[in-house]
Amino acid sequence: MNRFSYARATGVEQAIDLHRSTAAAAFVAGGTNLVDLIKENVARPTLLVDITRLPLKDIDATPAGGIRIGALVTNSTVAYDDVVTRRYPLLAKAILAGASAQIRNVATVGGNLLQRTRCHYFYDTGTPCNKREPGTGCPALEGVNRIHAILGTGDQCIAVHPSDMCVALAALNAIVHIAGKDGPRVLPFSNFHRLAGDTPQIDTNLHDDEIVTAIELPPAGFAEYHAYLKIRDRASYAFALVSVALGLQLEGGTIQEVSCALGGVAHKPWRDVEAEAWLRGRQLTSDAIRGFADMLVREARGRRGNAFKIELTTRAVVRAFEMATQQCFTEKA
Template sequence: MNRFSYTRADDIASALNAHNAPAAAFLAGGTNLVDLIKEGVARPDRLVDIRRLPMKAIEAADNGGMRIGALATNSAVAYDERIQSRYPLLSKALLAGASAQIRNVATVGGNMLQRTRCHYFYDTATPCNKREPGAGCGAMNGVNRIHAILGASEHCIAVHPSDMCVALAALDASVLVTSDSGDRTIAFDEFHRLPGDTPQKDTNLRDDEMILAVDLPAEGFADHHAYVKVRDRASYAFALVAVALGLKLDGDRIDDVRCALGGVAHKPWRNRDAEAALRGKTLTRAAVRDFASAMVSDARGRPCNAFKIELTTRAIVRAFEHASGNKLAASEDDPT
């Protein structure tokens, strides 16, 4: 572990000022950052403790939605009565991730910024373009069962590990950030990045910026939603495939659909063209299977993870079954 200085900030201005240094990092819950420091993956020269900042509130917003402070814990959000009643998809996604002890400490902002759980990223004895640009990708021809089938590049096939972020992507949330230059809002779809030629960059957050809050829109799909997480064991495991789904139904007609996938790409995966094609259609298994196929139309499997393509389509169908209250009529020749 490298040596570093420690500063505790009492207000946002002092936090930004203290962070304005090479290799500085904000410290909140620390559930990911501390692990990265212990493993020698992250080597900050300065830690800026922001836990005292007034960013823990969960409150109504002017747009009819909700604003969640970046320092609100995952448990506080998951068990908030307003979140459970208006945005149950978000609550369920949070409760599907990590242990209760971690949720009690982990923050919303930290959850959004957590790094991949790729084995090669954590093993400093192996090559990793995300950890050391230009070193190569050990997962490309290695053990890549948990890795990406969508949006990958020749430089990186890691996946984003968050459950919460998959739900936020499906809800069309936005992220409020600040810097010395002022505040700005980033659409959640644009917050995380695909690896491209710069896999070391997980987000479009600038180095001088700090997350203040997450804003939820008024529509929370409280009546028809599902979070389906497929994992190797029933608890405390990252998703092989996750599906966050929100539906608006008029009888059997699909008026609106939002679907985000986790465990399959470097960021929560949306296919807005596939969503648009499904709107207005009757809720049938055939229509949903076509939608699921469209969601993975660009998928590329590797020897260890090609199974995730079919697994993803089946998980999407399962999510529609849950979200529709089992209204999805099964056809005799469909094994899903």
């Protein structure tokens, strides 16, 4: 662990100014991921800016009829909030599927968005890693890659984004509110995280001099037909091999709206808007659901250790539809 200085901010502008004062600063709130990264010598900040005193701890209604969740609201608070459980149960279920109760009690919404991959090579400073040190290589390409990405991959990095909450936020069409030296801005959740591409060291489109202030959810929360399915190696405190956040609007037997995000399969929560467009307007049948599941993995690339994730993803999507609609969809033989 390297030596670092510490400063506590009491306002958003002060926090931004403190962060800009050094090139190697980091914001810290719950610290559930950052502290681990510092201990493992993966993150080496020279200044920690404590933001736990910022006024970003409320869940409020928006004029548009949705809700706005402050970046410092804890995961547990969101998961058990009456409005969230009633109108956005998909989000509550995703949060409760992640981490442990103790971690959820201190982990924040903003920190959850910014947590980094749990790739073994990223955490092992004795090995090369393009995400940790650009240009050094990616041992996971030919090495131990059971937990790694099958969608949106390239030859620089096949790490996956670890969050459960973010998969649900992607399916719910959330908006990220951001503050910076040039003022506030918003990003659709789909544009917040990045694929690895040629810059695997950059996880998000958040600028170095910016801070997440809130997450906004639209009025429609798929409260009637939804499912969060997480498939993992053990039932407790494990990251997803594949997860599915699914929201539906049905009229009779017709799919009026579908929003499906996948976790554990890409460098960011994965949405396929073309596949969703294909499914809208179709009858809720086994052929349609299996066709949709197959479309989601049509460009998937499996490797020696993780090719099983392709079929696992299609089966998980079918199962999520069963959970959301309480209807069984028989898969093709």
